[in-house]
Amino acid sequence: MNWTRRHLLGLYDLSAEEINTILDTAASFKEVSTRSIKKVPPLRGRVVANLFFEPSTRTRISFELAASRLSADVVNFEKVTSSAVKGETLKDTARNIERMGVDIVVVRHSAPGAPHRLAEVLDASVINAGDGPHEHPTQALLDIFTMREHKDRLEGLTVAIVGDIAHSRVARSNIWGLQKLGAKVILVGPSTLVPGGFRELGVEVTHSLDEVIERCDVINMLRIQLERQEGGLFPSLREYSRMFGLNRERVSKAKEDVLIMHPGPMNRGVEITPQVADGPHSVILEQVENGLAVRMAAMYLVTRGR
Amino acid sequence: MNLVIKGGRVVDPANGVDKVLDVYLSDGKIAALGNVPSNPDHTIDATGLVVVPGLVDMHVHLREPGNEEEETIASGAESASAGGITSCACMPNTEPAIDNEAAAEFVILQSRRAGRSNVFPIGAVTKGRKGQQLAEMGGLVRGGAVAFSDDGDPVANAELLRRALLYAKMFDKPVINHCENKELAERGVMNAGMVSMILGLPGMSSASEEIMVARDLALAEITGGSLHIAHVSTAGSVELIRTAKARGIRVSCEAAPHHFTLTDKCVETFDPNYKVNPPLRTAADVEAIKEGLADGTIDAIASDHAPHTQEEKDVEFSFAPFGIIGMETLLPLTYTELVLPGVISLSRCVELVSTNPAKILRLSKGTLSPGADADITIIDTQTQWEIDVSKFRSKSRNCPFHGCKVHGRVGYTIVSGKVVFDADVESATWETFP
Numbered sequence: 001m002n003w004t005r006r007h008l009l010g011l012y013d014l015s016a017e018e019i020n021t022i023l024d025t026a027a028s029f030k031e032v033s034t035r036s037i038k039k040v041p042p043l044r045g046r047v048v049a050n051l052f053f054e055p056s057t058r059t060r061i062s063f064e065l066a067a068s069r070l071s072a073d074v075v076n077f078e079k080v081t082s083s084a085v086k087g088e089t090l091k092d093t094a095r096n097i098e099r100m101g102v103d104i105v106v107v108r109h110s111a112p113g114a115p116h117r118l119a120e121v122l123d124a125s126v127i128n129a130g131d132g133p134h135e136h137p138t139q140a141l142l143d144i145f146t147m148r149e150h151k152d153r154l155e156g157l158t159v160a161i162v163g164d165i166a167h168s169r170v171a172r173s174n175i176w177g178l179q180k181l182g183a184k185v186i187l188v189g190p191s192t193l194v195p196g197g198f199r200e201l202g203v204e205v206t207h208s209l210d211e212v213i214e215r216c217d218v219i220n221m222l223r224i225q226l227e228r229q230e231g232g233l234f235p236s237l238r239e240y241s242r243m244f245g246l247n248r249e250r251v252s253k254a255k256e257d258v259l260i261m262h263p264g265p266m267n268r269g270v271e272i273t274p275q276v277a278d279g280p281h282s283v284i285l286e287q288v289e290n291g292l293a294v295r296m297a298a299m300y301l302v303t304r305g306r
Numbered sequence: 307m308n309l310v311i312k313g314g315r316v317v318d319p320a321n322g323v324d325k326v327l328d329v330y331l332s333d334g335k336i337a338a339l340g341n342v343p344s345n346p347d348h349t350i351d352a353t354g355l356v357v358v359p360g361l362v363d364m365h366v367h368l369r370e371p372g373n374e375e376e377e378t379i380a381s382g383a384e385s386a387s388a389g390g391i392t393s394c395a396c397m398p399n400t401e402p403a404i405d406n407e408a409a410a411e412f413v414i415l416q417s418r419r420a421g422r423s424n425v426f427p428i429g430a431v432t433k434g435r436k437g438q439q440l441a442e443m444g445g446l447v448r449g450g451a452v453a454f455s456d457d458g459d460p461v462a463n464a465e466l467l468r469r470a471l472l473y474a475k476m477f478d479k480p481v482i483n484h485c486e487n488k489e490l491a492e493r494g495v496m497n498a499g500m501v502s503m504i505l506g507l508p509g510m511s512s513a514s515e516e517i518m519v520a521r522d523l524a525l526a527e528i529t530g531g532s533l534h535i536a537h538v539s540t541a542g543s544v545e546l547i548r549t550a551k552a553r554g555i556r557v558s559c560e561a562a563p564h565h566f567t568l569t570d571k572c573v574e575t576f577d578p579n580y581k582v583n584p585p586l587r588t589a590a591d592v593e594a595i596k597e598g599l600a601d602g603t604i605d606a607i608a609s610d611h612a613p614h615t616q617e618e619k620d621v622e623f624s625f626a627p628f629g630i631i632g633m634e635t636l637l638p639l640t641y642t643e644l645v646l647p648g649v650i651s652l653s654r655c656v657e658l659v660s661t662n663p664a665k666i667l668r669l670s671k672g673t674l675s676p677g678a679d680a681d682i683t684i685i686d687t688q689t690q691w692e693i694d695v696s697k698f699r700s701k702s703r704n705c706p707f708h709g710c711k712v713h714g715r716v717g718y719t720i721v722s723g724k725v726v727f728d729a730d731v732e733s734a735t736w737e738t739f740p
Contacts, residue, residue: 089617111622112624116576117576172504172506195503
C-alpha cells in the first residue's frame with residue numbers, strides 16, 4: 001500500500017498512485033454500507049472532530065457517518081464565525097479540541113489554506129473538507145470514484161466541469177485528480193467565471209457547452225451561487241441557465257452512456273433541469289453514497305500514515 | 307566632540323568617492339575626508355569595513371499615534387538604527403492621520419525624544435486621508451513634513467491629485483502615491499496569476515497598479531509637479547516610468563526589498579508573512595524590478611516597513627493584514643541579492659539606499675561632503691550571518707526572511723556624529739543624541 005501521509009489536504013500534491021490507493025481502499029469500504037450492521041472496527045477508540053467553520057450539513061453528516069462506520073467517536077464543532085471576527089483564533093480552537101484527545105480533525109473553512117496551517121501545528125491528522133475555493137479533496141475523490149465504477153478507468157475519459165470554476169474548490173480538486181489519472185478535463189462556463197489560465201495547465205477551456213457536449217464521457221455540473229450574479233459576474237440566472245444549464249435537449253446530443261454528476265446541493269431549474277437530475281444518466285445520488293466510502297478510506301489512511 | 311573613522315572603504319557616490327579613507331566628524335557634521343586630526347575624542351577602527359552615508363528609508367510605518375502595540379516612533383527609530391538607517395520618513399496612516407501641523411510636529415518631537423535615527427513625517431495629501439479635501443500642506447511643511455501621501459488609500463479622484471501636485475509644488479515637496487485601483491484590486495489578497503488561480507485566493511492584478519501609475523504620470527506631466535511612486539512592483543509599472551522619464555516627466559520611484567527577492571510562489575505556504583500590498587509578483591516582475599534598479603529607472607530602495615502584532619498576523623492568510631517589516635533587513639537583502647551577484651555595484655547600492663532618497667526628500671543627507679550632516683553607516687560586507695527575527699529592535703516580528711543567510715551587516719550607525727548603534731554593544735549603553 002502506497003500511503004505515508006498523515007493528512008489529506010488536497011489532490012494537488014498527491015501522486016496518481018496515492019489517489020488510486022484511496023480509491024481502492026474506498027472500494028473495499030463500500031461493501032460495509034451494504035451490510036445490515038454497517039460498522040467495522042479499524043478506528044475503534046479513536047476520536048474524530050468535525051470542525052466546520054462554514055455551515056455544511058451534508059458534508060458534515062457524511063464525515064460523521066463515515067467515522068462511525070469505522071467505529072470512531074465523533075464530536076462536531078460548528079461555528080459560523082472565525083478569527084476574522086473577534087474571538088478565538090482558528091489555531092487556538094483546534095489546539096484546544098485536539099487536547100481532548102482527538103486523532104483526526106476534519107476542517108471546513110472559508111479561507112484557502114486554513115487546514116494546511118492547522119496541519120503544521122497539530123499532532124492530529126487533518127482532513128480538508130473544503131477550504132474556500134482552494135480544494136475539496138474528498139468531494140473530488142468521490143466524483144472520481146463514481147466515474148471509475150462506471151467507466152472502469154479514468155485514462156482517456158473526457159470530463160467536462162461546468163459552472164463557476166473560479167470560485168469552486170470542487171473544480172480545482174477534480175482538475176488535479178483527473179489530470180493525474182490521465183483523464184482529459186474540459187472547463188465550461190462564462191468567461192468571467194472560468195480562468196483562462198487553466199489552459200496553461202493542459203486543461204481545455206470553453207464557453208460553449210454545446211460545442212463540447214458530444215465529446216464528453218462525464219459532465220459534472222457545479223452549483224451556481226446566486227451571489228455571483230448579484231456580484232455582477234454574469235448578467236442573470238436566466239441567461240446563465242440558457243447558456244450553461246443542462247436540460248434534456250442538450251443531453252440528447254451527448255454520448256449514450258454519458259454520466260451526469262453534481263456535487264450538490266442542486267439548483268433545480270438553474271444549472272440542471274429536474275428531468276436531467278432524475279434522468280437515466282444521472283449518478284448524483286450514487287455520488288452521495290460513494291462519499292461515505294471515500295471518507296472512510298481517507299480517515300483510515302491518515303491514521304495509518306502516522 | 308569629534309570622531310574619526312579610520313581605515314574604512316569610503317563609498318560616497320554623490321562625490322564619486324570609492325577608496326580607503328579616514329573620515330573626520332566634528333560637531334555633528336562631516337568635517338573632512340582623508341585629512342584627519344591625530345588626537346580625536348573617539349576613533350572607530352573601520353579596517354575591512356565599508357563606510358557610507360547613512361541610509362535613508364523613505365517609506366516606513368511607525369504606527370504612532372494610534373497603534374503603539376505594533377510600533378512606536380521610538381521603537382521604529384531604534385529598529386532603523388539597527389538597520390543602518392539614519393533617517394526614515396513615516397507614512398501618515400496613523401490614527402489620527404498626520405494631516406496637520408501639530409501632528410507633524412509630534413512626530414519630530416517623538417523622534418528627538420527617541421534619540422536614535424531621525425524620523426521625518428510624511429503629511430497626508432487630504433484631510434483625514436479621506437480623499438476629499440486637500441490637507442493644510444503649508445502647515446504640514448512648517449511642522450516638519452518632507453513629503454505628502456495618503457499612503458494605502460491612494461487619491462482616487464484624479465482632479466484632486468492634480469491639484470495636490472500643483473499645490474505641493476509651492477513647497478518643493480514630492481507627492482508620493484501608492485498606486486492601486488481599488489475596484490480592480492477589490493478583495494484581492496495576493497498577486498492575480500497562476501498561483502492565485504491554483505490556490506483559489508482572490509488576486510490583485512498588475513493592471514490595478516499600472517492603471518494608476520499611468521494616470522499619475524499623466525498628471526505629473528501636465529502639472530510639472532514632483533511625483534514619487536511608492537513600492538513599484540510590476541514589470542509594466544517599471545516600463546511606464548522608464549518611458550515617462552525618457553520624456554522628461556518629473557517622477558521618481560522606489561522598490562521594496564521583498565519585491566526584488568520574493569515571488570507569489572511563496573504564498574503556496576499560506577504563511578501570512580508573505581501577505582503584503584502591493585503583493586509579491588511573478589519572477590518576471592522581480593527581474594524587471596532588478597533591471598529598473600540597475601538602469602536608473604528606479605531611484606530608491608525603501609522598506610515599506612509595516613509592523614503588525616503576532617496576534618493580528620498569525621491568522622488565516624485571507625484574514626491577515628497586509629505588511630512586512632523591513633528596516634532591519636533592507637541593507638542585507640539589497641547587498642546579498644543585488645550587489646553580491648553583480649546586479650548593481652556597491653556605489654549604485656549606496657545611491658539607491660541613501661543618496662537618492664535623501665535627494666527626493668530634499669534632505670541635506672545621503673552624502674559625505676564636508677558640511678553635510680554626520681550621518682554614517684559602517685557595514686561589514688564580509689561576514690555571512692543569519693537573519694533572526696527574535697533579535698529585531700522593532701516591536702513586531704512579521705518578517706518572512708527569518709533564517710535567511712545574508713551578507714551586509716551593520717557594524718555602526720552614526721547620527722549627527724554620535725554612535726546610535728554598535729553591533730557589538732547592547733542597546734542600553736548606546737550614546738544618544740543630541
